[in-house]
Amino acid sequence: MEGQWEVTDKRVSVIGLGYAGLPLALAFARAGILTVGIDISEEKVNLLKNGKSYLTDVNDDQVRQVQDLFQPTTDYAAVEGSTAVIICVPTPVKEAGEPDVSAVINAGERLGPFVKRGMLIVLQSTTFPGTTEEILRPILERRSGLQAGQDFCLAYSPERIDPGNKEYNLTNTPKLVGGCASCCSERAKRLFENIVTKAPIYILTSPRVAEAAKLFENTFRFINIALVNELAYICRALGISVWEVLDAAATKPFGFTKFTPGPGAGGHCIPVDPLYLLWNGRRFNQESRFIQLAHEINNAMPHIIVNIVADVLNERGLPVRDRTFLILGVAYKPDVNDPRHSPALPIMDLLMRKKGIVFYHDPFIDKISFNSWTAESVPLSQELLHSCDCVIIVTPHSCYDWRWIVDNARLVVDTRGVTRHLMAKNVVLL
Numbered sequence: 001m002e003g004q005w006e007v008t009d010k011r012v013s014v015i016g017l018g019y020a021g022l023p024l025a026l027a028f029a030r031a032g033i034l035t036v037g038i039d040i041s042e043e044k045v046n047l048l049k050n051g052k053s054y055l056t057d058v059n060d061d062q063v064r065q066v067q068d069l070f071q072p073t074t075d076y077a078a079v080e081g082s083t084a085v086i087i088c089v090p091t092p093v094k095e096a097g098e099p100d101v102s103a104v105i106n107a108g109e110r111l112g113p114f115v116k117r118g119m120l121i122v123l124q125s126t127t128f129p130g131t132t133e134e135i136l137r138p139i140l141e142r143r144s145g146l147q148a149g150q151d152f153c154l155a156y157s158p159e160r161i162d163p164g165n166k167e168y169n170l171t172n173t174p175k176l177v178g179g180c181a182s183c184c185s186e187r188a189k190r191l192f193e194n195i196v197t198k199a200p201i202y203i204l205t206s207p208r209v210a211e212a213a214k215l216f217e218n219t220f221r222f223i224n225i226a227l228v229n230e231l232a233y234i235c236r237a238l239g240i241s242v243w244e245v246l247d248a249a250a251t252k253p254f255g256f257t258k259f260t261p262g263p264g265a266g267g268h269c270i271p272v273d274p275l276y277l278l279w280n281g282r283r284f285n286q287e288s289r290f291i292q293l294a295h296e297i298n299n300a301m302p303h304i305i306v307n308i309v310a311d312v313l314n315e316r317g318l319p320v321r322d323r324t325f326l327i328l329g330v331a332y333k334p335d336v337n338d339p340r341h342s343p344a345l346p347i348m349d350l351l352m353r354k355k356g357i358v359f360y361h362d363p364f365i366d367k368i369s370f371n372s373w374t375a376e377s378v379p380l381s382q383e384l385l386h387s388c389d390c391v392i393i394v395t396p397h398s399c400y401d402w403r404w405i406v407d408n409a410r411l412v413v414d415t416r417g418v419t420r421h422l423m424a425k426n427v428v429l430l
């Protein structure tokens with residue numbers, strides 16, 4: 001396929017229009033490339049067709065501005081005529097912690113018949129090393145009758161989007177690409193040069209390296225979050241502030257990266273991706289004790305928070321039973337509308353199991369479901385703060401006025417340290 005990477009992309013398709021895929025599709029459209037967005041959700045496609053976004057990071061105007069160049073659809077046949085296709089479908093874990101790559105398989109099966117000579121396919125879903133070459137490649141080759149690296153290009157390029165991040169976006173975040181052959185890598189690099197205009201694009205020797213790099217980035221974060229969570233309860237036992245310890249350590253200008261403790265690790269990536277690495281290592285008889293331990297520590301955090309709440313109430317002569325609790329923020333991180341794997345869910349569940357009466361407020365999430373219950377966000381008011389026995393800060397959305405919250409609440413358990421400078425007597429910090 002000599003010279004194949006010199007193709008100029010005029011039509012690109014993005015499969016899976018979620019937190020990762022939609023911003024990517026819009027970025028290609030903004031770059032002047034006709035972009036087809038394919039999703040199995042008719043609801044999402046209809047919203048986009050009507051110029052509406054369902055993500056906090058993307059506003060309706062951003063969808064409307066590119067309406068001439070962005071074509072959302074549920075029909076895979078719309079791939080026809082695309083020079084490149086990027087797959088951004090979800091990769092969750094199953095109950096037992098095993099990778100669930102069924103959406104990648106499904107996307108491959110449905111895309112396969114439309115793969116043409118000279119086309120580039122890039123997998124962007126986060127997944128275990130080997131997925132592109134062992135799983136996606138055979139499906140595409142079988143369904144198209146063509147050979148990757150010879151007839152069409154196939155590469156892996158991790159998605160590094162960080163919803164809510166005001167500094168880094170698709171244009172200025174360095175990108176990694178690893179192709180099944182060097183022509184595939186070159187071709188993928190050229191595709192992403194259309195949108196990654198302010199950061200380098202690095203070519204790696206294989207899709208496996210790119211897949212592993214992504215998993216390691218998030219595993220690094222997951223393990224450091226666990227370490228700092230462990231530090232939080234050591235500091236509690238010592239009667240010193242973990243926040244002050246961390247601020248002090250962070251004055252060192254080299255060799256230290258600051259992570260902050262909290263109610264657990266949430267989201268679709270940080271608690272999930274390390275399990276992909278753990279599972280993959282086990283396929284080759286390699287254990288990761290670090291990942292296993294971090295998983296246990298981070299998963300225990302909601303229990304630790306509920307124990308702190310119960311202890312604090314106990315000191316005031318109150319049982320958890322029949323007490324009212326207000327959870328502030330149920331998204332897995334500030335300023336997003338994503339509750340996946342949020343520690344708020346098990347915290348609420350544990351309080352309910354102890355017969356507490358639990359309310360939540362989240363400006364971005366109207367309704368949540370977990371286990372057998374569903375709850376709706378309540379309006380945040382002075383009366384509500386006054387009336388609840390305990391307010392638990394789980395997700396510090398930037399719209400919250402901490403002074404006002406602390407002044408009006410009876411008791412606050414702050415799992416994020418956001419009220420630590422207020423020096424309020426009614427606040428208990430993690």
Ligand SMILES: NC(=O)c1ccc[n+]([C@@H]2O[C@H](COP(=O)([O-])OP(=O)(O)OC[C@H]3O[C@@H](n4cnc5c(N)ncnc54)[C@H](O)[C@@H]3O)[C@@H](O)[C@H]2O)c1
Binds near residue numbers: 160
């Ligand atoms: N959310 C993030 O911040 C983030 C960051 C980096 C990497 N990632 C990775 O990106 C991938 C996608 O994550 P996400 O957060 O965007 O997930 P998401 O659930 O928000 O979006 C995935 C979309 O794919 C659609 N979909 C599912 N199966 C499909 C199929 N067979 N064909 C077409 N569409 C299909 C779903 O309807 C959904 O709209 C995952 O592998 C994730 O780990 C996500």
